[in-house]
Amino acid sequence: MSLRPHDERMVMPTPFAPRVAALCQTNDWYTWAGYTTPNTFEEVGLEYFAMRNSTGVFDLSPMTKYRITGPDAEAFLNRVMVRDVRKIKPGRVGYTVWCTDEGMVHDDGTIFHLAQDDYRLCAQERCMDWLHWSALGFDVEIVDETAGIAALAVQGPTSCATLRNMGLSGIENLKPFGVATFPFNGAELLVSRTGYTGDLGYELWIDAQQALPLWDALFAAGRERLIRPVGSEALGIARIEAGFIMAGEDFVPAEQVVRHGRARSPFELGLEWLVDFDKGPFTGRNALLKEKREGSRYRFVILDIEGNKPANHSFILDKHGRTIGHVTSAAWCPTAKSNIALASMNMPWGRDDDEMYAEIYYNRELHWTRLLSRCRVRRDPVFNPPRRRATPAQDL
Amino acid sequence: MTDKRFDTIIIGAGHNGLVCAAYLAKAGRKVLVLEAASQPGGAAATREFHPGFRVSSGAHLLTQLNPGVAKDLGLASHGLDYAARDLKTVALAEDGAHLVIDGGSVSGVSGNDAVAYAKFHSQNRRFGKVLDGFFSRRQPTLVDRSWDDAFSLLKLGWSLKRLGKEDMQDLMRVGLINIYDVANEHFDSELLKAAVAMDGVLGSHMGPRSPNTVYGYLHRHIADAWGNSGPALVRGGMGAVGQAFAEAARGFGAEIRCDSKVARVEMQGCHATGVTLESGETLFADTIVSNADPKTTFEKLVGYPNLDAGFSRRVHNFRSRGVSAKLHLALDTLPDFRGLDAALAGQRLLLAPTMDHIERAFNHAKYGEYSRAPVMEISIPSVHDDSLTPAGKHVLSAIVQFAPYALREGWDSGKEVFKRIALEQLERYAPGINNRVLASELSTPVDLEREFGMAGGHWHHGEIALDQALLMRPMPGAHQYRTPIPGLYLCGAGSHPGGGIMGLAGRNAAEAVIKHRKDREERAA
Numbered sequence: 073m074s075l076r077p078h079d080e081r082m083v084m085p086t087p088f089a090p091r092v093a094a095l096c097q098t099n100d101w102y103t104w105a106g107y108t109t110p111n112t113f114e115e116v117g118l119e120y121f122a123m124r125n126s127t128g129v130f131d132l133s134p135m136t137k138y139r140i141t142g143p144d145a146e147a148f149l150n151r152v153m154v155r156d157v158r159k160i161k162p163g164r165v166g167y168t169v170w171c172t173d174e175g176m177v178h179d180d181g182t183i184f185h186l187a188q189d190d191y192r193l194c195a196q197e198r199c200m201d202w203l204h205w206s207a208l209g210f211d212v213e214i215v216d217e218t219a220g221i222a223a224l225a226v227q228g229p230t231s232c233a234t235l236r237n238m239g240l241s242g243i244e245n246l247k248p249f250g251v252a253t254f255p256f257n258g259a260e261l262l263v264s265r266t267g268y269t270g271d272l273g274y275e276l277w278i279d280a281q282q283a284l285p286l287w288d289a290l291f292a293a294g295r296e297r298l299i300r301p302v303g304s305e306a307l308g309i310a311r312i313e314a315g316f317i318m319a320g321e322d323f324v325p326a327e328q329v330v331r332h333g334r335a336r337s338p339f340e341l342g343l344e345w346l347v348d349f350d351k352g353p354f355t356g357r358n359a360l361l362k363e364k365r366e367g368s369r370y371r372f373v374i375l376d377i378e379g380n381k382p383a384n385h386s387f388i389l390d391k392h393g394r395t396i397g398h399v400t401s402a403a404w405c406p407t408a409k410s411n412i413a414l415a416s417m418n419m420p421w422g423r424d425d426d427e428m429y430a431e432i433y434y435n436r437e438l439h440w441t442r443l444l445s446r447c448r449v450r451r452d453p454v455f456n457p458p459r460r461r462a463t464p465a466q467d468l
Numbered sequence: 469m470t471d472k473r474f475d476t477i478i479i480g481a482g483h484n485g486l487v488c489a490a491y492l493a494k495a496g497r498k499v500l501v502l503e504a505a506s507q508p509g510g511a512a513a514t515r516e517f518h519p520g521f522r523v524s525s526g527a528h529l530l531t532q533l534n535p536g537v538a539k540d541l542g543l544a545s546h547g548l549d550y551a552a553r554d555l556k557t558v559a560l561a562e563d564g565a566h567l568v569i570d571g572g573s574v575s576g577v578s579g580n581d582a583v584a585y586a587k588f589h590s591q592n593r594r595f596g597k598v599l600d601g602f603f604s605r606r607q608p609t610l611v612d613r614s615w616d617d618a619f620s621l622l623k624l625g626w627s628l629k630r631l632g633k634e635d636m637q638d639l640m641r642v643g644l645i646n647i648y649d650v651a652n653e654h655f656d657s658e659l660l661k662a663a664v665a666m667d668g669v670l671g672s673h674m675g676p677r678s679p680n681t682v683y684g685y686l687h688r689h690i691a692d693a694w695g696n697s698g699p700a701l702v703r704g705g706m707g708a709v710g711q712a713f714a715e716a717a718r719g720f721g722a723e724i725r726c727d728s729k730v731a732r733v734e735m736q737g738c739h740a741t742g743v744t745l746e747s748g749e750t751l752f753a754d755t756i757v758s759n760a761d762p763k764t765t766f767e768k769l770v771g772y773p774n775l776d777a778g779f780s781r782r783v784h785n786f787r788s789r790g791v792s793a794k795l796h797l798a799l800d801t802l803p804d805f806r807g808l809d810a811a812l813a814g815q816r817l818l819l820a821p822t823m824d825h826i827e828r829a830f831n832h833a834k835y836g837e838y839s840r841a842p843v844m845e846i847s848i849p850s851v852h853d854d855s856l857t858p859a860g861k862h863v864l865s866a867i868v869q870f871a872p873y874a875l876r877e878g879w880d881s882g883k884e885v886f887k888r889i890a891l892e893q894l895e896r897y898a899p900g901i902n903n904r905v906l907a908s909e910l911s912t913p914v915d916l917e918r919e920f921g922m923a924g925g926h927w928h929h930g931e932i933a934l935d936q937a938l939l940m941r942p943m944p945g946a947h948q949y950r951t952p953i954p955g956l957y958l959c960g961a962g963s964h965p966g967g968g969i970m971g972l973a974g975r976n977a978a979e980a981v982i983k984h985r986k987d988r989e990e991r992a993a
Contacts (some may be wrong), residue, residue: 151773173778173945205781209772353738355776358952 083108086133087222087283091291095301104304105198105218107134112303117406119306123228123269124407127294128302130225130268132275133283136181136198137221140191142212149183149191152206154338154360156351160185165249165264169338169346170202175359176326176335178202179319180343182266184251192217196319202327206355222283226290227273227310230297232465235263235274238293243274244464257285265465268307270314272459272466297468312412313405315374315453317341322372322400322414337363340416342372370397371422375430375447376454377411380404383430388415388447390428396421399430408454413447424449474500474723476981477743477753479730479769480921480960482510485759486713486724487974488959488981490541492757493720495982500751501722502743504729504921509710510759511920511927512969518907520858521798524706525911526920527927527969528794528847528865529555529699529816532691533709536604537971546715547708551852555698556815559663560897564807567659568815571697577657584654588664595639595686596693598627603690603965606948606976607939616983644934647681648823662820670845670867671927671967673789675830676823680933687932687966699816701849705856709969733758733769733956740955743769755981756955759974761922761929762942762962763788770953779952782943787936788962790913790925791833793871795844795890797864798857798907802848803898814851819844819866819897829870836876838886842868842893861906866890873913873924883912928967929960937966949980957981 086092086107100111109131113119122128140149150157153168160166162185169180181195193203203214226235235243240254246265254261259282267273278286291299311318319325326335337360338347347360377383382404388397397417405412413430421428432443459466476492478485481503489499507513511526530550538548557569567576572589574582602624608617628636642650647668651661667688668674668681675681691699702708714724733756734742742752758765763786766772772780802813820826820843829839850862857863868890875882887910894901913925922929930942941947942962949957949964959977961967 147773152777173776202777205784206777208777208780208784209767353735353774355778357738358776 084219086131087280088131088133088224088287091284091287092131092301100303102304105134105136105196109134110303111305113301116303116305116309119300119302120309120406122298122300123271123302123306123310125229126298126300127226127228127231127234128269128300128306129290130227130302130304130307132223132225133221133280135218135223136195137216137218137223138193138195138200138203139215139217140193140203140212141189142210143189144210144212145189145191148207148210148212149193150351151210151354152203153183154348154354154356155346156348157183158351162187163251165251165266167346169341169343171338171356171360172326172335173355173359174326174335175337175356175363176329177323177338177341178326180317184264186251197325220280222278222280222286224276224286224290225267225269225273226276227267227269227271229272229459229466230294230468231273233467234290234294234297234299236467238289244467246274246465247463248461256289257282261286268314268316269310270316270453270455270460271310271457272462308401309403309405310455312401312403312414313408313453313455315414317372317414318401322416336370336416337368339363339368340370340372367419369419371417371419373415373417373422374450374453375399375413375415375428376450377402377413377430377447378445379432379443380411381432381434381443381445382411383413383432383445386413386430386432388417388421388428389431389444390421390426396428405454410454411445412450412454422449424451474498474751474753476500476755476757477502477751478757478759478959479743479765480504480510480759481508481714481724481726482759482920482960483512483710483713483969483971484960484974484977485510485757486710486717487537487541487971488757488759488978489722489724490713490717490720491975491978492981493717493722495978497755499717499722500753501717501724502728502730502745502751503724503726506726507707507710508714508724508726509707511922512706512710512713513920514705514707517796517909518798521861521863521907522705522856523796523863523865524849525794525796526916527706528849528867530702530706530709530969531688531699532968532970533700534604534971534975535694537975540975541713541716542719543709543712543716546712546719548712549703549708550700551703551849552701552814554696555701556812557663557698557818558808558812558815559659559818559820560805560808561659562806562821562896566808567657567663568812569663574660577660581655581657581660585660588654589692591635591638592686592689593692594631594635596690598624598631598639599686599690599965600693601627602938603972604976606980607941607964609939609947642682644679645682646677646679647685648676648827650682651676651823658822662822662826663818665823665826666818666820666843666845669826669830669869671792672931672933673787673791673833673872675827677827678830683934683937684932687937688968690970701814701847701852703853703855705849705853706969730769732771733953735770735774735953738774738953740953754955755957755985757957757959757977757981759960761788761926761960762786762946762958763923763930764921765958766946766951770956775952779943779945782945786943787931787933788924788926788929789931790873790916790922790927791870792925792927793868793886793890793913794911794916795864795866795868795887796909796911797905799862799864799901800904800906801860802851802862803864803894803901803904805898813848817846819846819893833870833872836872836874838872838875838882838889839870840889842870842890844868844890844893866894868910871912873917873926875912879912879914883910886910886912927961929962932966938964941966949977950984
């Protein structure tokens with residue numbers, strides 16, 4: 073058996089590593105799915121505001137990517153996923169989650185319908201084993217192309233203009249969740265209008281060999297529009313502002329759960345809209361039907377919290393001080409000027425009119441303060457600008 | 469959905485399908501049993517394999533028929549007639565120094581061994597009584613328990629407690645170990661140990677040192693608790709048992725259609741609503757009960773795409789690797805087993821000299837080879853039943869192990885060689901037998917799979933082992949005779965309490981179907 077990249081080196085550099093390392097002034101790294109990735113490049117505020125006011129670039133090469141092909145590719149994905157995959161037409165991307173038999177979420181991700189019988193699944197976690205077991209009875213081929221594909225998220229109001237400036241003509245006409253290909257440096261550049269920031273933005277996918285030329289062309293094209301690399305900390309704020317959940321934070325992937333009952337169902341993550349009981353059999357259907365009939369244990373909510381102290385790891389209390397839920401991720405959101413938390417509430421808590429308080433602790437020079445901050449349930453994410461959906465995309 | 473003649477379709481007229489049909493029909497349901505073969509009975513079959521010579525082509529001894537089921541179905545009045553009952557077991561020795569086991573007594577061994585065997589036998593009867601209580605009901609679950617399940621567990625706990633401290637400790641201790649260790653604890657005679665070990669490994673992909681062989685032994689000896697001292701021979705061969713079951717089912721109003729092989733279970737949305745035959749005909753019913761083995765049911769008839777991935781994985785990993793071949797010989801005269809009193813020729817004969825011999829025979833199977841010196845369970849039913857052969861002639865039926873289903877070289881080329889090896893092995897014990905063979909036939913596990921539709925040619929529809937037995941049979945998600953597909957149930961040997969011509973799986977399944985349907989109607993009302 074030949075050595076694969078991870079056999080040779082415990083933590084891998086991404087295909088953009090030479091550029092990323094050169095720009096990472098903080099030298100602040102962490103490991104994401106076996107790859108070295110920066111938490112920050114320079115200053116988290118600058119990076120966050122690049123995404124919100126100009127263009128931020130995030131190296132998402134470590135994202136797990138599976139190519140799924142074959143005559144049963146669609147039927148296979150439709151059986152794995154809770155949503156109706158048949159509705160994702162060629163040239164489109166769909167957000168999805170997939171579950172265990174017990175209806176607990178393995179992971180969330182995006183399905184790229186590249187062509188007839190040809191899909192790419194992008195996920196946070198590795199799930200080859202699960203996909204292979206799910207492939208029993210289907211004529212499909214599943215290839216892990218994580219290492220072979222370099223990927224960049226290009227997010228922010230000037231992202232479209234930057235890409236057009238790079239030579240992607242007509243990119244402004246790409247609709248949200250659309251996919252298009254462009255010639256680049258003798259190779260094919262795949263662009264999807266997708267992202268994790270809730271704003272206008274794109275994701276670029278290319279053969280790993282082309283990573284550095286792509287980076288250079290992108291940064292040259294965006295220089296005048298103040299393009300800036302961003303680390304995961306800044307992205308983390310943006311995604312909370314946009315109300316996106318994250319595996320490992322807002323839920324524990326079902327196969328990583330050790331203690332019984334700690335996983336979450338799609339209903340318990342606010343993803344009921346994805347679940348399609350009418351499409352026929354899919355893994356977890358029986359369990360989810362039962363949950364729908366008998367009720368969920370938790371309710372996922374976006375909370376607007378008084379004050380400006382982030383409610384990370386807070387318990388949510390009722391007016392009598394009883395614990396009724398807890399925060400899974402939280403941030404002070406600079407653009408929305410809101411203190412936002414994603415939380416998992418014990419049923420039936422988390423209704424619109426519930427009186428709830430976040431128990432927040434913060435420390436200033438060894439002085440701890442405990443706050444009980446009133447929370448209100450938000451029906452929509454706090455950051456949701458019209459330009460996110462506008463087509464043709466705004467030219468700034 | 470318009471054909472309302474039947475509310476229940478049972479896939480497979482094997483004995484459990486017929487038992488289930490009988491109980492359901494008795495309870496007033498309109499039952500249709502669909503059978504692929506041209507006669508009902510499944511592996512309880514008699515077939516002419518040489519002009520004038522008929523043999524039980526699947527099971528050849530009636531070891532574990534549940535007396536309650538036989539009585540409820542009135543099998544005796546439907547033609548079940550024993551040619552011989554309570555057969556002795558003769559452990560053959562190559563030098564003619566055989567030993568004979570008759571219930572709890574054994575001759576041909578030392579006094580110590582005889583006493584030890586009586587003790588062993590009576591303790592196993594007590595264990596059998598515990599199992600009997602458990603086998604006769606739907607298995608309980610430990611989560612999502614109902615009152616029924618709680619009662620089953622209480623009953624089990626009570627029957628264990630009633631065993632007394634010593635027996636309970638022994639059962640807990642031996643339940644998970646192997647028959648090799650247990651036989652060595654009790655006995656000195658190698659031949660006796662081998663005879664005991666054979667009952668732990670017959671039909672299983674296991675050698676005497678394999679775990680689960682003690683459970684296999686107890687499962688096989690469940691009938692000791694019902695008062696039998698040995699297996700029975702049925703007049704006309706095991707096909708007569710199949711016929712009696714079929715007549716009983718018909719007697720209660722069930723309809724049986726043969727030559728009607730089911731190709732798939734029809735689904736509407738995610739519910740089972742009917743079956744389509746290989747002929748293309750589709751039949752509808754609100755209850756579908758599969759007597760096919762779990763692997764065939766879920767992989768072939770339902771299809772993995774209609775099931776959850778985790779459940780599909782369990783089905784895929786369900787062990788049903790058959791290792792038993794059937795040897796059928798048409799004989800000119802009764803063979804002479806060296807030193808064997810002709811009066812014993814019609815008993816159950818075991819050809820297995822030592823436990824190590826069995827283990828070595830099994831070793832081959834582990835690596836996809838057939839045994840070079842196989843072990844056998846032999847029956848010459850014509851000694852008791854002259855309906856099977858022309859006058860004065862005889863027929864020999866033997867279960868020959870080990871013959872792995874997935875033979876590495878393939879059975880196309882392996883079959884003749886293995887048959888020759890089996891005949892040579894017989895020749896060592898019964899010199900001259902090969903000269904008396906008028907015709908011979910070997911059914912490999914692949915042939916048995918084809919003949920009876922059992923995945924892997926495994927007569928228990930899946931290994932009898934603790935990870936696939938009791939609370940776990942056949943697998944989580946398909947226990948208690950229900951399946952992940954609403955409207956689809958299981959009733960075969962793959963379900964609790966397992967195989968052997970016992971009838972309990974079919975009966976328990978019928979009870980589960982009736983109860984589940986009643987609960988549903990009550991909920992709806």
